[in-house]
Amino acid sequence: MTEAYIKRPSPNFDARTRPIDLIVLHYTGMQDAAIALARLTDPQPLAGNYPGPWQSEDVLPDSPLSRVSAHYVVDEAGQIYALVPEEHRAWHAGVGSWEGEGDLNARAIGVEIVNGGHDFGLPDFTDAQIAAVVQLLKDIFSRWPELNAKRVVGHSDIAPERKADPGEKFPWAKLADAGVSVWPRELPSELDNDDVASDVQTQLASIGYDVKQTGSMDNSTRAALVAFQRRFRPSDISGAADEETRRLLVAVARALS
């Protein structure tokens, strides 16, 4: 499959400082694949070249934007573009935390999936695109023994208060069916912790979310719950610690253990 990648080298990378052990999935959140590829390979991105709802209309056109990249981009037709060699550190994750550690770029392979996202009406992902993402993840797993279905997260998982991608329309269940993500299959019949906030925080933290054990439903706990729901219960992403969500939390924590 590797030979089917189109090379679109990005200069936006540096050296990894730790071993690869995570894959982060994103949506591009831009108008189309060409604009996203331009942005992700641009060594000197300027605001005027990338107009969109992410910046105010009176921003100066020559204002510099941050340099960003990813290892791969998957377009709607299922074409995979290779931008940064996996051995290098691409710049896609930004500030975030997973399993108690920051600098996710140092340890992650980043995959950008072309989709307008919340700014552009949250369009459906295409079947060809999801099939390509599955194939790409299988390819990556075959190259890195530390990587498997348990090591794939969404950008919103590692930065719940800043990011919503790949979004609640991303078909995580299909990825799980294909063996490249986890899914909560066996829900517990009973919950054994009556203290809701403490139970939710314990489960979220054991999954990997950056949640402190405060014993109350604070903002970061609620944001992490929304991220969890986007992925595992997308029909209701209110952030409420309802009974179903709590059972799903236990099931996902078990699936990852």
Ligand SMILES: [Zn+2]
């Ligand atoms: Zn992202």
